Amino acid sequence: xxxxxxxxxxxxxxxxxxxxxxxxxxxxxxxxxxxxxxxxxxxxxxxxxxxxxxxxxxxxxxxxxxxxxxxxxxxxxxxxxxxxxxxxxxxxxxxxxxxxxxxxxxxxxxxxxxxxxxxxxxxxxxxxxxxxxxxxxxxxxxxxxxxxxxxxxxxxxxxxxxxxxxxxxxxxxxxxxxxxxxxxxxxxxxxxxxxxxxxxxxxxxxxxxxxxxxxxxxxxxxxxxxx
Amino acid sequence: xxxxxxxxxxxxxxxxxxxxxxxxxxxxxxxxxxxxxxxxxxxxxxxxxxxxxxx
Numbered sequence: 001x002x003x004x005x006x007x008x009x010x011x012x013x014x015x016x017x018x019x020x021x022x023x024x025x026x027x028x029x030x031x032x033x034x035x036x037x038x039x040x041x042x043x044x045x046x047x048x049x050x051x052x053x054x055x056x057x058x059x060x061x062x063x064x065x066x067x068x069x070x071x072x073x074x075x076x077x078x079x080x081x082x083x084x085x086x087x088x089x090x091x092x093x094x095x096x097x098x099x100x101x102x103x104x105x106x107x108x109x110x111x112x113x114x115x116x117x118x119x120x121x122x123x124x125x126x127x128x129x130x131x132x133x134x135x136x137x138x139x140x141x142x143x144x145x146x147x148x149x150x151x152x153x154x155x156x157x158x159x160x161x162x163x164x165x166x167x168x169x170x171x172x173x174x175x176x177x178x179x180x181x182x183x184x185x186x187x188x189x190x191x192x193x194x195x196x197x198x199x200x201x202x203x204x205x206x207x208x209x210x211x212x213x214x215x216x217x218x219x220x221x222x223x224x225x226x227x
Numbered sequence: 228x229x230x231x232x233x234x235x236x237x238x239x240x241x242x243x244x245x246x247x248x249x250x251x252x253x254x255x256x257x258x259x260x261x262x263x264x265x266x267x268x269x270x271x272x273x274x275x276x277x278x279x280x281x282x
Contacts, residue, residue, distance in 0.1 A: 006228050006229055007229065009228070009229050009230050010229030010230075010232070011229070011232075011235045011239070018235060018238065020235070020239060020242075021242055024242060024243060024246050025246060025250075028246075028250050028251065028254060031254045033253075033254065033257050034257050034258055034259070038261070044258075047258065048258040048260070051255055051258055052258070052260055071252050071255060071256055072252070074255050075247060075251035075252050075254075075255045076247070078251060078254075078255060079246075079247055079251055095239075095243075097230065098230050098239055099230045099231065100230070100233075100235065100236035100239040100240055101239050101240070101243050104236075104239065104240035104243055104244065105243065105247070108244075162230065166230070
């Protein structure tokens with residue numbers, strides 16, 4: 001069977017063990033448990049600083065009722081950020097390129113925000129379907145549009161993360177193959193391609209962080225509407 | 228696209244949530260911060276001026 005460029009994304013398994021399990025369980029070795037000392041080492045201090053700052057900034061616009069989501073969203077941020085960043089290293093597998101993982105995270109969390117809104121304040125939650133000041137003839141159309149946009153949210157959340165990371169990895173693969181193949185034939189063009197690859201890698205680092213953040217931010221926005 | 232192959236979907240879904248619910252929150256919550264945030268007081272306390280006895 002011919003190898004296509006998408007084959008790097010098929011969930012690998014070795015000796016019957018799906019390797020995604022290792023890709024999902026090993027990164028947490030990088031987050032050691034803080035000691036009971038007053039001052040920890042540099043890595044723990046940095047991780048603690050980041051978690052605290054991020055959670056603070058994320059929950060500023062939310063009502064107090066939404067603050068019980070703080071551990072969940074902080075864990076999710078660490079989860080996605082670590083998986084995205086580690087996947088940029090050579091020979092690693094990025095679990096967040098799997099649509100199953102992203103949809104599996106997006107759909108339950110989005111559904112949780114919707115159910116919370118519908119249970120605690122159904123009128124307010126349903127009121128989002130009709131923005132204030134809509135001209136009367138537009139009301140039926142707008143309700144349909146808002147319903148569609150509500151149901152598209154989990155799809156968009158999952159697919160956005162998957163597509164961004166998949167596209168990034170694919171581009172890195174393509175351009176590095178091009179640079180490698182061009183090296184014996186046209187070294188100058190290969191050098192230019194290598195510079196392009198360097199810039200692309202920097203972009204991918206940024207995209208990895210940004211996409212994780214966007215996921216969480218949108219979830220917090222959906223929570224804000226419903227809490 | 229191999230991501231669309233539904234065979235490992237359920238396994239990936241379950242395993243992700245197991246990791247996400249069991250391993251991560253303890254690691255995140257283990258970071259404790261010693262400074263309790265206190266609200267800023269509205270009144271500035273009255274201070275009486277004093278002279279430092281330098282000698």
